[in-house]
Amino acid sequence: MDDPVSQIAVIGGGPAGLRAAELLAEAGHAVTLFDQKATLGRKFLLAGRGGLNLTHSEPVAQFLKKYGPAEGLMARGLALFSPKDLSAWCHDLGFETFVGTSGRVFPKAKKATPLLRAWLKKLDRLGVRFAPRHRWTGWQGEVLSFHTGDGTALIQADATVIALGGASWPHLGSDGHWAEIFRAQGIALAPFRPANCGFVVEWSEIFRSRHAGEPLKPVTLSFAGRPQRGEIMITQNGLEGSLIYAFGAALRDAIETTGKALITLDLRPDTTTEALTARLARPRGSQSLANHLRKAGGLSPLTASLLREGARDLPSDPGALAARIKAMPLSLIATGPIARAISTSGGVRLDALSGDLMLKAKPGVFVIGEMLDWEAPTGGYLLQGCFSTAALAVQGIEVWLKRSAL
Numbered sequence: 001m002d003d004p005v006s007q008i009a010v011i012g013g014g015p016a017g018l019r020a021a022e023l024l025a026e027a028g029h030a031v032t033l034f035d036q037k038a039t040l041g042r043k044f045l046l047a048g049r050g051g052l053n054l055t056h057s058e059p060v061a062q063f064l065k066k067y068g069p070a071e072g073l074m075a076r077g078l079a080l081f082s083p084k085d086l087s088a089w090c091h092d093l094g095f096e097t098f099v100g101t102s103g104r105v106f107p108k109a110k111k112a113t114p115l116l117r118a119w120l121k122k123l124d125r126l127g128v129r130f131a132p133r134h135r136w137t138g139w140q141g142e143v144l145s146f147h148t149g150d151g152t153a154l155i156q157a158d159a160t161v162i163a164l165g166g167a168s169w170p171h172l173g174s175d176g177h178w179a180e181i182f183r184a185q186g187i188a189l190a191p192f193r194p195a196n197c198g199f200v201v202e203w204s205e206i207f208r209s210r211h212a213g214e215p216l217k218p219v220t221l222s223f224a225g226r227p228q229r230g231e232i233m234i235t236q237n238g239l240e241g242s243l244i245y246a247f248g249a250a251l252r253d254a255i256e257t258t259g260k261a262l263i264t265l266d267l268r269p270d271t272t273t274e275a276l277t278a279r280l281a282r283p284r285g286s287q288s289l290a291n292h293l294r295k296a297g298g299l300s301p302l303t304a305s306l307l308r309e310g311a312r313d314l315p316s317d318p319g320a321l322a323a324r325i326k327a328m329p330l331s332l333i334a335t336g337p338i339a340r341a342i343s344t345s346g347g348v349r350l351d352a353l354s355g356d357l358m359l360k361a362k363p364g365v366f367v368i369g370e371m372l373d374w375e376a377p378t379g380g381y382l383l384q385g386c387f388s389t390a391a392l393a394v395q396g397i398e399v400w401l402k403r404s405a406l
C-alpha cells in the first residue's frame, strides 16, 4: 500500500513560506499555505521595487561571514540550497539572472512581480492550496487555530512550517504579533531590532532642505577601525543606503551602549592627504571658503556642505583641512524606525530550535525565514537566508515524518 499523504500546514506566504510549500509539494505532501493577508508575498514585491537582489555571487565562505553569529545555521542551509541553486531556481521559473558590478545577483527583469506570478502558478500546478485571510492565532492543544472572516478555523497538520517574517513594514503582513504566541508557549525570543535601517543625524535645517535625497559617492566610511567604500544616501533625518547597512549592526549596537556611533567619512577617497593639501594650499584670493573647497579641493556642493555640517570650525591650515576632508567625523544618534527598516534582527532564538529548525518545545513545528534570530546586510543575503532555511526545515520535516510514522 502507498504511504498516506502527509498534511502539512505552512503559515506565512512570504518567500520563506512559499519556498517551503514548493519543496514540500514537490516531495508529494499535501500542503496548505495560510496567510493573514488577501494576497501573498507583499514584502517580496516591495523588495522588487528597488531591483530584486536575489543573492550574491561571492565565494560561499565569504558569503557566510555576512551572517555573523548565525553563520553555522546558514552553512547548513546553504549546503542544501546555495546561491547558485537560487539562480538556477529563478532560471527554471523562466527568468534569467545577471551578476551586477558589485557581485549582487538579480533577475534580468529586476522586478519581483513577474517572478512571483510565475512562482504562484507553479505552486498551484503542484497542488498547493492557498488559504488567504487566515490569521494564525496560536494552538488549541496540538491543533492550529486561525481567525478568518467567518470565525475560527481549527486545522490539524502532520507537520507545520511557520514563516511569519520579522517586524518591519507591518502593513504588508509581517507585524511581529506572532511573538506573543511564542512567548506564551515559553519559546525563547530575542527582542526585535531594526536592521538595514537608516540612522539619525541632527542635520541643520539648511542642510536638510538642500541635500535630502542626494547620494554621497564615492565615499569611504570608517567605523571601529574598519574602512569600506561605497555610497550613502542623505535623508531628511540622517543617512541610509548600502554602505550604511554594511555597518548597520555595529552602529546600532554602539548607539544602544553609548548613545551614539561616531563614524568618519573620507569625502575624497581617490585623493591622498598630501595631494589634497597641495591643492588646498593654492592661494584662495577673494574666493569664499565654499568656492575654494569646490575649486581647489574638488569637493561637490554636497560634500562641501557636509564638511561644514560635520564641524562648523573648519581649520584654515591646508594640511589640517585636508585631514578633515579625509576623515570627517559624524555622529549618528539613533536608528531609524523599525517599521521602515529593510529587515529586523531578533525573533526565535536559535537555541530554541533543533539543528534542522524544529522548535524544541513543539515537536513537528518548524520555523524559517526572517522570524528567526539572524541578520545580514543587504546584498541578497536576506532572501538567500529565507530560501536556505526553508530547505533546511523541509529536510527536517522529512526526518520528523519518518520518525513519527514508526
Ligand SMILES: Cc1cc2nc3c(=O)[nH]c(=O)nc-3n(C[C@H](O)[C@H](O)[C@H](O)COP(=O)(O)OP(=O)(O)OC[C@H]3O[C@@H](n4cnc5c(N)ncnc54)[C@H](O)[C@@H]3O)c2cc1C
Pocket (backbone or CB within 6 Å): 011, 012, 013, 014, 015, 016, 017, 034, 035, 036, 037, 040, 041, 042, 043, 044, 046, 047, 048, 050, 051, 052, 053, 054, 055, 134, 135, 136, 137, 163, 164, 165, 166, 168, 169, 172, 173, 174, 175, 176, 177, 178, 341, 342, 343, 368, 369, 370, 371, 379, 380, 381, 382, 383, 384, 386
Ligand atoms: C524595502 C525592502 C527591500 C528589500 N529588498 C531586498 C532585496 O533586494 N534582497 C533581499 O535579499 N531582501 C530584500 N528585502 C528583505 C526581504 O524582503 C525579507 O527578508 C523577506 O521578505 C523575508 O521573508 P519571510 O518569508 O521570512 O517573511 P515575509 O516576507 O515578511 O512574509 C511573512 C508573511 O507572513 C504573514 N503573516 C504574518 N503574521 C501572520 C499571522 N499571524 N497569520 C498568518 N500570516 C501571517 C504575512 O502576511 C507575510 O505574508 C527587502 C525588504 C524591504 C522592506
